[in-house]
Amino acid sequence: MNYSFAQRVSSLKPSAIREILKFTSAPGYIPFAAGNPSPEAFPTTIISEISNNILTNRPIDALQYSITEGYAPLRDHLTNYMKTKHDIGRDFDQILICSGAQQVMNLATMALCDPGDVIICENPSFIGSLNAFRCMEQKLVGVDMEEDGMNLEMLEKCIKENPSCKFIYTIPNFQNPSGITMSLEKRKKLYRLAKENNILILEDNPYGDIRIGGENLPSIKSFDQDGIVIYAGTFSKVLAPGIRVGYAIAPRQIISKMVVCKQTSDVHTNIWGQLLCHEFMTKYDYEAHLENNRNIYREKANHMLDLLDKYIGGRISFTRPEGGLFIWCTLPDSVDMLDFCKALLDKKVAVVPGNAFTMKDTDKTQSFRINFSTPTNEQLELGCKILGETADIFIK
């Protein structure tokens, strides 16, 4: 049979990047292309203890159907926690537990956007979110990144040129892939611009809790007196990603539409994972766990940065992120970035070519993304050495 697919998926074509990405998790490769949290950061003993406890004492709670909005005690606790700790959430807001933060992007787009609508994104930005928008047939308009976040003049121009823009998508903390943190001033200006132009903001903050340097900055959602920000959080980077538990905090009118969409998508998020998050936050020292994770990531990041200084310093520029999992490397203009990535791949080092993160994968970029949380220390050492050897060949 000749299958006829929906417009939304038939436009997705194989690309040069995808051919490279195939190898990013292949065995035998040094996983600089990965985006996995460090397994050392998973509180495995506590998770095991909580889970045994739940499955012994109240197994049905973890196994029966639950409600779409999420496990009520987790929703209540998170609401209070985010309000108290981060000043996130007003009376007009509600919380929705999602199957990872990825589902927040998916549901927000489902609820708000018709095909052909525009979403303004940081350029480059997280490929998973961009694909969620593309899969709902959104037109992506990119705003260049500067050292302190989006170029706001360019953002203003994009807003004027795209009146059908539904929301601005941003990762203010240690952005994936660029590692850039948006300044407080730009956060405030971005909020003001969105408000003046009647556009929503989708603020994605997967890494906020693993800041390894610099000063904490308030989230854009914490300014939200007007009900224009959808905030996406997740337990993937602070507890474990395999449990697939994230959440959205947004005005209740928006959440109620997202609930309708979630009901038709997966009924509810797996309840075992939700119980786990709730018990972990309420019965254990959650703040101590976060601090411990920050120490793990700080050490890994610094280790890789030292190695990069040693092997590619002065030849390939790279960010020194204040958190997150990634370092963004930029080659001199004389080097063909895709050729460079392919040469690394030949030496069994997988990195992500920068155009995986641009609005169109044909966009020109000299950058590539590397990750410090997944590789072992030995892999970090060997991979950075190979980076240096490859630079020897490409950069005269």
Place this chain on the structure above:
Amino acid sequence: MNYSFAQRVSSLKPSAIREILKFTSAPGYIPFAAGNPSPEAFPTTIISEISNNILTNRPIDALQYSITEGYAPLRDHLTNYMKTKHDIGRDFDQILICSGAQQVMNLATMALCDPGDVIICENPSFIGSLNAFRCMEQKLVGVDMEEDGMNLEMLEKCIKENPSCKFIYTIPNFQNPSGITMSLEKRKKLYRLAKENNILILEDNPYGDIRIGGENLPSIKSFDQDGIVIYAGTFSKVLAPGIRVGYAIAPRQIISKMVVCKQTSDVHTNIWGQLLCHEFMTKYDYEAHLENNRNIYREKANHMLDLLDKYIGGRISFTRPEGGLFIWCTLPDSVDMLDFCKALLDKKVAVVPGNAFTMKDTDKTQSFRINFSTPTNEQLELGCKILGETADIFIK
């Protein structure tokens, strides 16, 4: 701010049924409206044992990111199991692990259907699937049910009248809500009709493993030599629904598009649940567990049917399903069905009005759905008694 929502959700309006459905899981109500598997059927001890084992011996496997297609050993085992036991799956097919069977409906629609396309459904049919189709802006065309399944003359007419039909959605075994099982003859004819007209079939089989009477019948997918059937299965009714693990078996071209959509929806299904299913199927006596579950459901169903005979027999007709979780009751034409359901609600018995399952909720129906798996035996007794007392008032 005045929010502007996507067309797909802004058309969803509050309805009379929804007002009743609000009460279906309210505390203090007898839950005849529920659709939960019986907690007695959950193998809690084994699940606890498996989970403890995994979290003690290989916690990272259960906690780290995994691949979108699903846990490879589960995919392999299920592929062999479904082929060997049910003759489901050919060389051109692939399996995709989903976050419950609900996600199969969501992803199949995302992959195959543009807004305005037609999906032909049994009328009545499962509200969760209908809403998944509606949320992707599909036009639903209903085919009336007869005692042995869809009216195939009407189906043929619907196919002719709707050339933009992408697939026919069917639940052949103990259909939700009607309890009807499609005859072997109709299964074969339905397959032939779909093939002749170049239309796919989405076969949803959540209850196949809990047959409590009659003869096993081959699935429509087992006839599929042509790559035209998408089969949806789930562990929700045989293991536990809270874990959110289901699966699709379909031609690889279709699965590959569904994978793209799933990647943007929730990255992957929670991996703990997938490991659980795999260990349960491979290290324990899965067939004995299914047999035990069938005994539990047979007993519950027979108990409710006896009570219905006693309290409403001869006045309200009802199905005697060969499996599943539901009994479909039909009132005489003289009775206003919604008034009857409201009267039951006043007496704290929640049932689902039949028009929750019709193509439009304004469609006329005399039926309502009741469930025998969720209520306790005491609730079954009391609820059926109240059904009888209400019939005394409405049916002279």
